[in-house]
Amino acid sequence: MTENIESDYARRVTAVTNTRFLPGTSIEIIHDWPANAKPTHAIFDFDGTISLVREGWPQIMVPMMVEILQETGTSETAEELSTIAMTFVMELCGKQTIYQMLRLAEEVEKRGKKAEDPLVYKRRYLDGLLARIKSRREGLANGSIRPNDLLVPYARPLLEELHKRGVQMFLASGTEVEDVREEARLLKVDHFFGKHIYGAVEDFKSFSKQMVIEQILRDNQLSGTELIGFGDGYVEIDNVKQAGGLAIAVASDETDRSGKPDTWKRDRLLGVGADVVVPDFQDYKALCEWIYDR
Numbered sequence: 001m002t003e004n005i006e007s008d009y010a011r012r013v014t015a016v017t018n019t020r021f022l023p024g025t026s027i028e029i030i031h032d033w034p035a036n037a038k039p040t041h042a043i044f045d046f047d048g049t050i051s052l053v054r055e056g057w058p059q060i061m062v063p064m065m066v067e068i069l070q071e072t073g074t075s076e077t078a079e080e081l082s083t084i085a086m087t088f089v090m091e092l093c094g095k096q097t098i099y100q101m102l103r104l105a106e107e108v109e110k111r112g113k114k115a116e117d118p119l120v121y122k123r124r125y126l127d128g129l130l131a132r133i134k135s136r137r138e139g140l141a142n143g144s145i146r147p148n149d150l151l152v153p154y155a156r157p158l159l160e161e162l163h164k165r166g167v168q169m170f171l172a173s174g175t176e177v178e179d180v181r182e183e184a185r186l187l188k189v190d191h192f193f194g195k196h197i198y199g200a201v202e203d204f205k206s207f208s209k210q211m212v213i214e215q216i217l218r219d220n221q222l223s224g225t226e227l228i229g230f231g232d233g234y235v236e237i238d239n240v241k242q243a244g245g246l247a248i249a250v251a252s253d254e255t256d257r258s259g260k261p262d263t264w265k266r267d268r269l270l271g272v273g274a275d276v277v278v279p280d281f282q283d284y285k286a287l288c289e290w291i292y293d294r
Contacts, residue, residue, distance in 0.1 A: 009091055009234050011271035022290060025283040026259065031275040033246050035294040037225040041216055042162055045231035046173035046180050048252050052150045053136050053183050055254040060128045062086050065104050072111035094233020096174040096200040098122055140186035147187045152252050154281035159192045161288050170196040172212040177201055210239045217243060232265055238272040249274035
């Protein structure tokens, strides 16, 4: 298999203690941030951090993988295969989709059958996913669905607040770049990012979130403390932390939008050193004041 350029999940922090909440908010502070560090550039993940257009994607990916693994003739039950697939799918969540398909190919070959090219699996998955979300995209396009209904709660006011503060914003997603641009346009958030919308491409080695972060720092001659990152996947949180930036974990409850953190996401993102955890952006004003107005 092709060597990955994005690292797999590796827990760096084994225990988190003495966290605190900003008074009257759902903002959990893990590590204090210097009051004199005012980030001028922000990088956002897309799906699960801003957009809910693709909510429910595992319900397409995992059954597809189970079907492919069953075709190997394995004696494992559908339930056993579903557990195996869900485990590695979620372990790789945050990386480009192709990495999950690379792992699927490995699992197929472990069971004694020659795997398809991982790109074949990826296209099959995307065909199923796009069929699932077709009505959402059409609803956004024809006005029957309001853009805010498919945004993580209060994402738009946060983007507006950062824009007012002069923060330059970048979008970097593991989803295919053409789809990210189209869905950002349908959600009417593309103007916050302008030309700085990045996503997966066929030659997956030519793109990673780390590459985008390195380019932001290099092109703008920034120190790490001038960067803030928002994401619900470990890749962007880990990358921002490694760059010395402020990493805000968005432990979003994509299905119920309960305003409470998804406990699995929270634990996973704390494990790579997140500085702050929020369930969504309901307390965006308090968050921005904590970052910029102390």
